[in-house]
Amino acid sequence: MRVLILGGTTEARRLAAVLAADPGLEVTVSLAGRVAQPRLPAGRLRIGGFGGAAGLADWLRAHLMDAVIDATHPFARSISAHAAEAAAAVHLPLLVLRRPGWAAAPGDRWHRADSLGHAAALLPGLGQRVFLTIGRQETSAFAGLADLWFLARSIDPPEPPLPPRIRVLLDRGPFTVEGERALLRKHNIDIVVAKDSGGTATAAKLTAARELGLPVLLVRRPPLPAGIPVAADPASAVEWLRRLPSAGRR
Template sequence: MGARLVLILGGTAEAAGLARALADRPGWRNVTSLAGRTSAPGPVAGELRQGGFGGVTGLTAWLAAERPAAVVDATHPFARQMPWHAAEACAALGIPRLRLLRPSWQRATEDRWVEVADAAEAVRILPNFGKTALLTTGHEAAPTFLQLHPRMRLVLRSIEPIPDLPLGVVHVQARPPFTPEAEAALLARYGVDVLVSKASGGAAGHAKILAARAQGIPVVLLARPPQPDGPAVADPSEALSWLSGLG
């Protein structure tokens, strides 16, 4: 009997951790699929495919051809399409599917969080909280926040470049993880008085939350999108246990 194939829908630290764990386990074979939105992804254990599937139809065709034992959706907590595509395709073919979703950050008593539904709501309320905003919501959300320029000073940080920014908008291109000390220095360097972040959770992005907490800076947090129904776990070790329990 050949190795059992697991398709990991990746792009997160949790996906990479699961791929490493499966690569060390005899009897398993893993393929990690990356959407291709990040130009220089980190190394991945096992096999790698890059680029989208072509919607639900393309994903269903790939699954029908490869017949994996399971699909583990370990995409980013803010992935809006792939979790639903995976749920539909796996249901159509009867393939077990697991959502590997890191927990949200836990609010401390010192945190000054304002939770909003989306970037549009954040734009409406941001001027009430400060004059200089550090935006850590990624390059795809940048056009929405640019509506605030020049009413507010904007500092945009992203992994990918953001072309054609207006004069006066600061862009910091950097890749996590960051330390609380480095985040505190960034806040001080630009005189940031309000931070905008997705409620992504995870250790790699938590430093900015800690730095804002220490300086008493309010944080506008974008809520996670809804997830399809189905089994879910919070870390790679739990995903391994779920896979081991498959018939």
């Protein structure tokens, strides 16, 4: 049984490790190639885009895939949409593997935004020294906020245009509460901006913000394509896969 995992997340790597150990499965993991030095998963590896939904459908046909698991980042809206369209076009079962979003705890001062643009509009009324933890690709949404100071953390350098008053910190999680607390104090941060990515690797900043009494501006996830089953963890994804016929869906 041939399985394509659209990866790039911790959950994708964990799932690939389990599936690659099964001699009855042939697992290919696709990475978008947007991180210079990604953490590589088990199984066969493919790096780069497919050329939209049509290109992905062609690839699925050419490689005789039996199932697709979308284990991309919760904010990877385009690839999730392409996966749904491509899987439907070639009549393959598709599962979305998404870790749950974060839940507020007592003492949290969370504000919600529907998009990064919405977050940029709300931000001037909430703080002046911003810890921006949204990845490298969409920092431009805040480029017009010249009166605010930003500490932007990402794995690779963020793409321009950037806010005029910004310091870039290149780092990769997981992070500790102690380290995040020290970082927020060192830079006199008065608000944290983050995407609702969920998981434990970067959740320490939320705990540190709570302990310091700082507000957090959290961007809501984009909606998933309608009608696609969703698994919250790799174990549930494995169970879904085991229930499928072994082949013949091409």
